[in-house]
Amino acid sequence: MNYQQTIAYLYEKLPVFHRVGAVALKPGLENITALCDALGSPQTQFKSIHVGGTNGKGSTSHLLSAILQSAGYKVGLHTSPHLKSYTERFKINGKPCEERVVVDFVAAHKSLIEKIQPSFFEISVALAFDFFAQQNVDIAIIEVGLGGRLDSTNIINPVLSIITNISFDHMDLLGDTLAQISFEKAGIVKAHTPVVISETHPETAPVFLRKAEESEAPIFFADQIYSVHSLALEDGKRRLKVESNLDLIPINEEVEIDLVGSYQIKNVVGIWQSVKVLNQLGFHISRQAVEIGMANCAKLTAFKGRWQVLSETPMTVADVAHNYGGLCETIEQINSYDFDRLHLVLGFVKDKDVQGILPLFPKNATFYFCTFDSPRALSVQELVYIVDNFDLTCSFYRDVTSALEAARQNATLKDFIYVGGSTFVVSELPEI
Known part of the structure; x- marks a missing residue:
């Protein structure tokens, strides 16, 4: 073989x-x-x-x-x-x-x-x-x-x-x-x-x-x-x-x-x-x-995926944090930056308490929910069902790349784009 x-x-x-x-x-x-x-x-x-x-x-x-x-x-x-x-x-x-x-x-x-x-x-x-x-x-x-x-x-x-x-x-x-x-x-x-x-x-x-x-x-x-x-x-x-x-x-x-x-x-x-x-x-x-x-x-x-800066205009960061404690730290760091609008490209695995995690993120952000190539991934349909319980400005994508492209198209140079929610999301980024 x-x-x-x-x-x-x-x-x-x-x-x-x-x-x-x-x-x-x-x-x-x-x-x-x-x-x-x-x-x-x-x-x-x-x-x-x-x-x-x-x-x-x-x-x-x-x-x-x-x-x-x-x-x-x-x-x-x-x-x-x-x-x-x-x-x-x-x-x-x-x-x-x-x-x-x-x-x-x-x-x-x-x-x-x-x-x-x-x-x-x-x-x-x-x-x-x-x-x-x-x-x-x-x-x-x-x-x-x-x-x-x-x-x-x-x-x-x-x-x-x-x-x-x-x-x-x-x-x-x-x-x-x-x-x-x-x-x-x-x-x-x-x-x-x-x-x-x-x-x-x-x-x-x-x-x-x-x-x-x-x-x-x-x-x-x-x-x-x-x-x-x-x-x-x-x-x-x-x-x-x-x-x-x-x-x-x-x-x-x-x-x-x-x-x-x-x-x-x-x-x-x-x-x-x-x-x-x-x-x-x-x-x-x-x-x-x-x-x-x-x-x-x-x-x-050759360590990657930990608060990895993909670009600076707009500031675009990928991070593999995926549980409550890790995401609390991540959101605290996002808030330490000076930016106009926040864009969140997020995907999750099925065994995560997404309903408990989503309230951690700022409600005034723009969300780009995506799925990824894994049997554990929450599908677009499952994400739509979960997110329906929250009053969020959001859209849904069948892969990470298209979600990030949409965020980049909508963002200005003074905005902030964060990509994460799962190790799988970060792994599918071509820049990583």
């Missing part, structure tokens, strides 16, 4: 969460354990960092990769879902694996795949572990797929665990309270292994503290140790000031970041503490490496 045939085989043979939703999940670690046992336990052959949370885990993973790359390490990076190509899930020093890696892996292990019948995500995780082991990476950053406790990535024994934040998402699978969701996320905390929590919340902190105590794991609430403030946004980068909240670690430093979303401020405190912990563990990450990595993350890791 060539690459396209191989991908078609995986999509046809294995249930894919990002295409069909929860029915694709196979809870438990039995399949991934069986796969990796057959592969010679590749996940034990490299050091790793485990990154979980609701929002910010992708940005945190890429920022850490960029910093470690800048410090001279050979860094594996496994994230999901991909935007354009499946190979994006398997990067080394920011470069996706070659297509032949996927082809050769599936060809070599086709009988194993058909025997175990794993999910699409399980085979992706196994492929990542095998690839990183074969390439002899110094360290791999492994992003949790969903939850944590029963996530397929949770068979690694990392040197550091990071939990970015907790918000409401996938409640049908993880629980409908923040405490329940944080219990699942806390499943990545390992015995005697430090864990960094990027954002403290009164409902989730006790869960993390209890899990850390049970695991005898050093725990650090990064936002209690550091504060980060935005100073300016210029030349495609955001300048930040990092200050200490503890007298024991006096610090007042400035740094630039090329991921300009204001919500990245919450991720930076976790990054700052994680670098400190890694250096205490024996890594050698200089201040210069931190500066270079943060200022050039998008370029060093």
Whole structure:
């Protein structure tokens, strides 16, 4: 099989969460354990960092990769879902694996795949572990797929665990309270292994503290140790000031970041503490490496879709935020801009509470609702039915491109166009 045939085989043979939703999940670690046992336990052959949370885990993973790359390490990076190509899930020093890696892996292990019948995500995780082991990476950053406790990535024994934040998402699978969701996320905390929590919340902190105590794991609430403030946004980068909240670690430093979303401020405190912990563990990450990595993350890791500016006249931004917490941050940032009219190009998957999300957006905006190429996409007919309950100025489109074209035709140079609502919407933009 060539690459396209191989991908078609995986999509046809294995249930894919990002295409069909929860029915694709196979809870438990039995399949991934069986796969990796057959592969010679590749996940034990490299050091790793485990990154979980609701929002910010992708940005945190890429920022850490960029910093470690800048410090001279050979860094594996496994994230999901991909935007354009499946190979994006398997990067080394920011470069996706070659297509032949996927082809050769599936060809070599086709009988194993058909025997175990794993999910699409399980085979992706196994492929990542095998690839990183074969390439002899110094360290791999492994992003949790969903939850944590029963996530397929949770068979690694990392040197550091990071939990970015907790918000409401996938409640049908993880629980409908923040405490329940944080219990699942806390499943990545390992015995005697430090864990960094990027954002403290009164409902989730006790869960993390209890899990850390049970695991005898050093725990650090990064936002209690550091504060980060935005100073300016210029030349495609955001300048930040990092200050200490503890007298024991006096610090007042400035740094630039090329991921300009204001919500990245919450991720930076976790990054700052994680670098400190890694250096205490024996890594050698200089201040210069931190500066270079943060200022050039998008370029060093080929990271896309996070407050990505598509044009400046009119200002047009795409972002993959798709749950309540992420969209709250996004709308706050939109409101920080000075513009005449707001145009929103939005699409959603079927398992999102669209009726709960829509009130977050300004009612005086012009809405361009669209669908996209996925079985999980809300169709135009479904969108019309949902939106009928709201008094909005809106129109409907059968694809993302035509919706964005309509927004651009209606916008003046002083307007603002936002594209999002789903990772799928952003992935179908030709500019990405």
